[in-house]
Amino acid sequence: MLTSSSPAHAPKPTTALGPVLIAQNLYFQFGNQIVLRDVSLEVFPGEVLAIVGESGSGKSTLLNLLYGNLTPSQGIVQAISTTGLQPLSALSQQTLRQLQRSRWGYVCQNPRDALRMTISASGNIIERRMAMGLRHYGTLRQEARHWLEKVEIDPARLDDLPETFSGGMLQRLQIARTLISQPALLYLDEPTSGLDVSVQAALLDLLRKLVSKEQMAVLLVTHDLAVARLLAQRIAVMRHGEIIEAGLADQVLDDPQHPYTQLLVSSVLPA
Amino acid sequence: MDYNFAYLDEQSKRAIRRSLLKAVAIPGHQLPFASREMPLPYGWGTGGIQLTAAIIGKNDVLKVIDQGADDTTNAVSIRQFFARVTGVATTTKTVKASIIQTRHRIPETPLQEGQIMVYQVPMPEPLFKLEPRRTETRILHALGDYSLMYLQLYDHITRYGRVAIGYDFPVMVHDRYLMSPSPIPAFDVPKMHMSPALQIFGAGREKQLYAVPPYSRVVPLAFDDYPFAPLQAQAPCAICGSQHSYKDEIILDDKGTRQYICSDTDYCEQHRC
Numbered sequence: 001m002l003t004s005s006s007p008a009h010a011p012k013p014t015t016a017l018g019p020v021l022i023a024q025n026l027y028f029q030f031g032n033q034i035v036l037r038d039v040s041l042e043v044f045p046g047e048v049l050a051i052v053g054e055s056g057s058g059k060s061t062l063l064n065l066l067y068g069n070l071t072p073s074q075g076i077v078q079a080i081s082t083t084g085l086q087p088l089s090a091l092s093q094q095t096l097r098q099l100q101r102s103r104w105g106y107v108c109q110n111p112r113d114a115l116r117m118t119i120s121a122s123g124n125i126i127e128r129r130m131a132m133g134l135r136h137y138g139t140l141r142q143e144a145r146h147w148l149e150k151v152e153i154d155p156a157r158l159d160d161l162p163e164t165f166s167g168g169m170l171q172r173l174q175i176a177r178t179l180i181s182q183p184a185l186l187y188l189d190e191p192t193s194g195l196d197v198s199v200q201a202a203l204l205d206l207l208r209k210l211v212s213k214e215q216m217a218v219l220l221v222t223h224d225l226a227v228a229r230l231l232a233q234r235i236a237v238m239r240h241g242e243i244i245e246a247g248l249a250d251q252v253l254d255d256p257q258h259p260y261t262q263l264l265v266s267s268v269l270p271a
Numbered sequence: 272m273d274y275n276f277a278y279l280d281e282q283s284k285r286a287i288r289r290s291l292l293k294a295v296a297i298p299g300h301q302l303p304f305a306s307r308e309m310p311l312p313y314g315w316g317t318g319g320i321q322l323t324a325a326i327i328g329k330n331d332v333l334k335v336i337d338q339g340a341d342d343t344t345n346a347v348s349i350r351q352f353f354a355r356v357t358g359v360a361t362t363t364k365t366v367k368a369s370i371i372q373t374r375h376r377i378p379e380t381p382l383q384e385g386q387i388m389v390y391q392v393p394m395p396e397p398l399f400k401l402e403p404r405r406t407e408t409r410i411l412h413a414l415g416d417y418s419l420m421y422l423q424l425y426d427h428i429t430r431y432g433r434v435a436i437g438y439d440f441p442v443m444v445h446d447r448y449l450m451s452p453s454p455i456p457a458f459d460v461p462k463m464h465m466s467p468a469l470q471i472f473g474a475g476r477e478k479q480l481y482a483v484p485p486y487s488r489v490v491p492l493a494f495d496d497y498p499f500a501p502l503q504a505q506a507p508c509a510i511c512g513s514q515h516s517y518k519d520e521i522i523l524d525d526k527g528t529r530q531y532i533c534s535d536t537d538y539c540e541q542h543r544c
Contacts, residue, residue, distance in 0.1 A: 094414050116422070123426050130425070131418035137428055137494040159429050 018085070019044050020185050020217045026065060026075035028058075028241075035061045036072070036241045045184065048211060048218040050228035050249070052264070053238035059221045060189060062238070066219060067106060067187050068096050080184065101131050105178035109190040111162075111170035114177070120159045121148065121173055128181040147176040151206060168199035172206070179210060186211070188220045192227055204230050225268050229253055237261045277324040278356040283307055287325035287480070291471060294482035299444025300412070301395050306478040316349055317475030319372050319391035323353065326387065326471075327370060332360045334368035339376035339517065339534030346374075365537050375438070377459040379516045379538035382468035384485065390453040392474040395481060397441045397451040417449045420492060428497055437502065443490045444483055452489070457501035458517045463489040506531045511542040 019042040028036040036058045043049050051059050064070040066077055068088045077088045081099055088096065100106070108114050115124050122144035126134075134140060145155050151172040153165075162170055171191065178186070191207065192200040208231055211218055222228055228235055229249060236246040237258065245258040256262045277284065283305065290304040309317040327333065333353050337345040341363040349372060350361050362368050365380040372389040382388065398408045401419045411419065420441050427434045440457040444450045452460055453472055463470065463483060470483040483489060491499040504518035509530045516538055518531035533539035 093410075097414060097416070119422060119426055120429055122429065123422055126425065127418060127422055130421045131416065135421070135493075135495050137425065137496050140425065140494075141429075 018080075020080045021066060021219070022078045022085070023062075023066060024076050024078075026062070026072045026077070028061060028065060028070065028072050034241060036065070039075070039238075039241075039243055041236060041243065041246070043185065043217045043219055045217050046212075046215045047234060048220055048232040050220045050222060050232035050235045051238060052222055052225060052228050052235060054264075055223060057238040058241040059223075059238055063187055063189055063219065063221050067104070068100065101128060102181045103183055104185045104187065105181065105183035106187045107171075107174055107178050107189065107191050109193050111167075111174040114174050115162050115170065117162050119161075121153075121162055121165070122158045124162060124173060125177050125180055127177065132181065143180065147180050150179075150210070151176040152202075168195050168203060171195060171203060175203075175207065175210070179214070182214060183216060186216050186218045188218060188222075190222055190224075191220075193222070193224070200227075207231065225253065225265065237264065274356045276329075276357055277327050277353070278310075279307060279321065279324045283321075284325040287321055290480055291322070291325065291482060294471065294480055295469070295484050297448075298483055298487050299448030299450040299481060301479045301481045303478055304473075304480050306475050309475065311348075313476035314393060315345060316372070316374060316391040318473030318477075318480070319374070319389050319475075320349060320352070320473075321475060322389045322471050322473035322480065323370060323372050324356075326389075327353065327357055327359060329357075329359060331369045332362050332367055333357075334362050334365065334371045334537075335373075336371065336376060336378070336535075336537075337374045338519070339378075340536045342536060363537050373455075375454050375456070376517070376534060377455055377462045379513075379533070379535045380541075382462075382466055384467040386468040388466075388468050388470045390455075390470065390472040392451065392453040392472045392479075393476070394439075395451055395472065395474040395477050395479040397439075397449050412448060415447065417443075417492075420449060421494075424492060424494065424497075428494070433500065434493070434497065440499075440501070441492050443488075443492065445487050446490075449492075450481065450483075450489075456517055457491070457499075458503055460489070460491050460499075460501070465489075504531045508533045508539060508542075511539045513539070513542050 021043040023039060023041050026036050026039040039062060053059050065072050078085050079088055125144045125147050126140045129140060129143060145158060148155050148158060153169055153172055162173060192203050204227060220231055232249045235249045235252040236243045239260050245252060245261045253265055256265050286305050290302050294302050307321060309320055335346045335350040337343040340346060354361050365378040370387045370389060374391045396408055398411060398419060401423060402408050424434050436457060438456050439451055439454045440460050442450050442452050442460060452463060465486050467485050469485055473480045493499040507514050508516060508518060510532050513533055516533045516535060519534045521530045523530055
């Protein structure tokens with residue numbers, strides 16, 4: 001087991017009390033097109049917050065704002081960095097990048113966008129560790145093997161190119177590559193959308209296991225209510241750039257209040 | 272036809288010198304410069320020639336080497352070019368030269384204080400094979416984020432069992448900037464470290480220059496458990512018998528018989544027994 005680095009990344013007691021991410025009254029527009037209207041939310045350590053809604057409702061834009069890739073036209077995003085809760089706009093590019101590459105993780109829908117397809121699977125996995133300054137080949141390799149096993153990929157595939165992997169394996173690889181830095185906050189953007197149902201189930205199971213074990217805060221963007229039900233404790237429903245309903249997952253899914261949420265919940269195909 | 276001293280006009284030389292001063296102040300950092308059209312094609316040393324032209328004075332003694340040799344086409348023509356447009360003395364002896372323009376080698380004879388090495392650089396950006404966007408590599412340099420390069424070393428060890436970079440081995444200059452040492456063999460890289468000579472690098476086509484001031488730390492990238500280990504020919508020089516110099520491998524016949532001789536012709540001549 002590689003536990004040498006874990007104490008440093010375990011959630012600190014101070015962060016366990018308050019939220020790791022706060023968004024207040026976010027507005028965003030592309031030109032004249034208003035994409036987000038007055039969005040506020042908080043994410044706490046150890047919880048999974050799902051943002052659901054139809055495509056075009058502003059889910060991914062919101063995620064990009066919260067990740068610091070986009071800047072809101074109004075409103076403020078605050079996150080726990082090394083010096084406590086700070087607005088993202090106040091962080092230097094360097095600090096933000098460091099935050100994104102070690103204390104945060106981002107898993108996108110298409111693993112090919114995130115992975116380096118010409119570098120071996122193990123190289124992909126340990127990139128973050130090298131960015132954090134680890135310079136021992138043997139240790140890096142050991143960590144790569146460890147994480148490959150953790151995401152349930154055959155360790156014999158350690159040095160294969162990602163091109164030779166299936167879609168589900170690529171997504172697992174992306175997850176291993178992201179989780180290796182043991183992020184305190186994980187952004188999942190439709191992590192299972194491109195996968196078939198059986199692979200989805202296995203991947204969700206794996207994600208649930210890893211997330212609950214590491215006490216991460218997770219922001220999950222999905223249009224799939226089943227995925228939200230399986231992973232999330234809290235759900236925020238978005239439509240036309242606004243959060244129209246938010247609450248505990250069971251509450252929102254079993255007793256939806258807003259007509260749109262009712263429509264959304266009732267339009268899920270029975271399994 | 273009469274040319275200005277050292278071919279380039281005074282203002283062009285001055286602009287290059289100004290960039291050079293800045294480069295010396297920020298060791299290993301690439302700076303753009305107003306690279307001129309030169310009377311020879313890109314890839315033949317236009318960057319190095321412009322740098323030499325910018326710094327050469329009437330009392331300088333110039334040595335030009337190509338692959339270590341003073342007598343190869345590129346070396347001969349550049350040396351003749353400067354002899355004609357400046358009238359300065361030229362030499363093949365490393366110890367006598369005040370400016371050494373080079374392609375692909377650092378002389379075996381240790382450099383001294385006061386000497387200036389001018390490197391001809393085809394590609395100044397060490398990350399260009401890994402990150403094609405110039406805007407992005409600039410950010411990576413600014414942030415000092417070189418994990419990409421380490422990723423390549425990792426991949427090399429995984430695939431080949433060692434870092435299989437024979438030339439243009441990436442180096443850290445003064446613990447800050449990742450730098451391409453120009454396509455010199457990895458064997459020569461340790462000579463850059465704490466060198467008493469000023470080292471300047473010019474890329475004419477890419478319009479970039481950079482510098483390593485005397486006594487700067489130049490450290491090749493490596494892993495803790497895979498230290499920097501350049502390859503070297505296992506045979507002594509067939510002419511001078513040197514065990515320590517960098518060799519050219521020469522194939523003698525169709526059966527693959529080969530001979531190793533010093534690539535540094537000046538060094539070889541001095542050590543001939």
